[in-house]
Amino acid sequence: MPFITVQIAKGHSVEKKRQLVKALTETLIETLGAKPEWITIHIDEFERENWSVGGQLHIDKHSGRHKEKGI
Amino acid sequence: MPFITVQIAKGHSVEKKRQLVKALTETLIETLGAKPEWITIHIDEFERENWSVGGQLHIDKHSGRHKEKGI
Amino acid sequence: MPFITVQIAKGHSVEKKRQLVKALTETLIETLGAKPEWITIHIDEFERENWSVGGQLHIDKHSGRHKEKGI
């Protein structure tokens, strides 16, 4: 039954997504005791021009901590 | 006022979407007595590499019931 | 796979919800050819003080079309 939505910036490879859903599913099994087949995950990718923190679009961030790790 | 979000895999034709929103709207009118102009529907399509059930990306499913009907 | 979210105001009976998810599921089966066991529906109820159209909270609407049908 758990339904997970992961909002991340576009640009991750299929292999990275593969690892992500596998790891998240295992985490939910271990933590909640959920059965694997009941765990659905939706990776909801956003463009950097569609995400803002502190009133600034992601594509406009040129320095500072926002840039440190481009997730 | 009802706001409906339908998350389905990419690849349905416009004609299919046309039928879908028409049918869902009628269902909401009949069931809830909602007025048509208050019913908003958002079709939120996902790529198969962004959806996982049981820890496996949709694009990696080659057999089994997950494949039976590609919705 | 279809995942449906229905946002409606609080106050519908369990029987009404029962009819709603049954009817919506049938609509999705007929329209998309989806298999029943793959259709998940989430009824996401909101309080009228948490919904606004035209800049006015639902609880503040005393007349007009917004009031006509309290869905």
Add this chain to the structure above:
Amino acid sequence: MPFITVQIAKGHSVEKKRQLVKALTETLIETLGAKPEWITIHIDEFERENWSVGGQLHIDKHSGRHKEKGI
């Protein structure tokens, strides 16, 4: 902490989005007293063939109030 999702039709320029997130962030600071760095905004764009009001896809609306202002 406030997390804002803005669902609008595709087609707004980056400059328009820039103004939008700046203005929304300022509104949240003024109204809730939120700190800017805690305000995240997601612009979730939809295709007009994926949005319906009154059982009709947006791309099928040729007249009437729905057409007046194409937001």
Add this chain to the structure above:
Amino acid sequence: MPFITVQIAKGHSVEKKRQLVKALTETLIETLGAKPEWITIHIDEFERENWSVGGQLHIDKHSGRHKEKGI
């Protein structure tokens, strides 16, 4: 058409919500040129035990910047 979801912690008064939706609606009118009656806002309140930043539930934060402004 714009549909706005505002996720904030529980505990704001109705008067505060009234100001919030009014101000947000005006911001959208000014920025996007949207017509008021097409702007829907959903305030989606969360319990502090259901929100986490940095792996820590909100209710467990006793100090630091997370506590500074309890939005």
Add this chain to the structure above:
Amino acid sequence: MPFITVQIAKGHSVEKKRQLVKALTETLIETLGAKPEWITIHIDEFERENWSVGGQLHIDKHSGRHKEKGI
């Protein structure tokens, strides 16, 4: 930046939620290399009368696999 929404049935203890967000955050750090302070998680709990699989409300399921593990 990753924003995670976890939809689960009501009824988990605070301690269980504490473990859940900690484990999910660590999974995201390991898998995506995300910085902890950028990872926000929202636990979105639903009532069993508001969730349906296969056209049947959760509260109406008395047997079968849906009942096996009440997550």
